[in-house]
Amino acid sequence: MRYLPLTDTDRSDMLARVGVPGIDTLFADIPEKARLNGLLDLPKRASEMQVERQLSALAAKNTSAGSVPFFVGAGAYKHHVPATVDHLIQRSEFLTSYTPYQPEITQGTLQYLFEFQTQVARLTAMDVANASMYDGSTGTGEAVLMAHRITKRKKAVLSGGLHPQYRDVVEGLSNMANDEAVSLPADPAGTEDILAEIDDETSCVVVQSPSFYGQLIDLKPIAEKAHEKGALLIAVFTEVVSLGLIEPPGAQGADIVVGEGQSIGNGLNFGGPYVGLFATRQKYIRQMPGRLCGETIDAEGKRGFVLTLSTREQHIRRDKATSNICTNSGLCCLAFTIHMALLGQAGLTRLARINHANAVALKMALVAVPGVEVLNAAYFNEFTVKLPKRADAVVEALAEKDILAGVPVSRLEPGKTDLENLLVVASTEVNTEEDRAAFASALKEVLA
Secondary structure: OOOOOOOHHHHHHHHHHHOOOOHHHHHOOOOHHHOOOOOOOOOOOOOHHHHHHHHHHHHOOOOOOOOOOEOOOOOOOOOOOOHHHHHHHOOHHHHOOOOOOOHHHOHHHHHHHHHHHHHHHHHHOOOEEOOOEOOHHHHHHHHHHHHHHHHOOOEEEEOOOOOHHHHHHHHHHHHHOOOEEEEOOOOOOOOOOHHHHOOOOEEEEEEEOOOOOOEOOOOHHHHHHHHHOOOEEEEEEOOHHHHHOOOOHHHHOOOEEEEEOOOOOOOOHHHOOOOEEEEEOHHHHHHOOOOEEEEEEOOOOOEEEEEEOOOEOOOOOHHHOOEOOOOOOHHHHHHHHHHHHHHHHHHHHHHHHHHHHHHHHHHHHHHOOOOOEEOOOOEOOEEEEEOOOOHHHHHHHHHHOOOEOOEEHHHHOOOOHHHOOEEEEEOOOOOOHHHHHHHHHHHHHHHO
């Protein structure tokens, strides 16, 4: 018999307490077309061998990122992850560890979290970093909420170069909290006048660099105007490898820096789990969400590590918590820490230079194709091209030729006709000269 822990009376009582007429009301924010009505079209039962055979057949229909020339980015990047990383994170003491509530038996976990925080603080040129967030998008939402607490204001100005999914997270949180989120129009060329949007009511300005479209943004004038108006600058990135080459956000005046760390130590993993990086100034440390690991000495004078300033709802009264985030991406930030330690400062800089050089080579190959225009004046390993046809149709045609060409902007910005011909492409250290030549040749055929 199927285990059903709740009776009809239990369900009715809970619905009455919440104040809704039925369960469907709880899912009102999910579009009707996205809801599942009934069971999936799968057998109700099958043997282990049958399940394995069927799932393998389904998986065989996919084109894996490592099997063809791959130029997809837009927030998730294919980088080489050394075999050492995967070997070490699978050690049993790491795989079985959980929340380090008992420091006397979790010193290893606490130490690598402490090292992770140190790496993130140095990468971003900030004073302090937390022990990671879920991912870059939720980290950005938490940064905006943190800015509201600090400034006692409720208005966030979002750059048109902010990743659309990051923007959606901020707008969703703002809507539920009755805060104001002013989202500027899409800015592929990085020419928006965001300074004009900062006023005396602004809590924070959220700017991504490199932007969703790959454009490098000078954060210094934005920071100056924000501080002049009593607002904070939240600097966002989706490609952490870029910090090996460009000036870090902290050195440009950012108050909070947040981004995605997937590129270091973590594979694409079908979209997750990833690891959110979060850093800020020392004076704002008590408003920072998530966990913070600290270094101390024990009763015998030996170096040790502890959880400190855990201002989460699990540790203090919910209404006093800085965040309701329930965990950090522990295994992912361990992978990040190991890969970062293997690279070192010189290795990261060299990796970043290779990424930029490959992107420059890709740009030169693509602009030679008739009808292709590159919109970026300055970029790292990702840029936006304007095609003479709809980008989504071109991507599908290239996929038929075994070229995974990039992300059509229309996929993340549906309904905006002025963006339909734009394609965001990325070239990392894994791309070869042959990959780039194949991309350019296939694109020329598709556009002909």
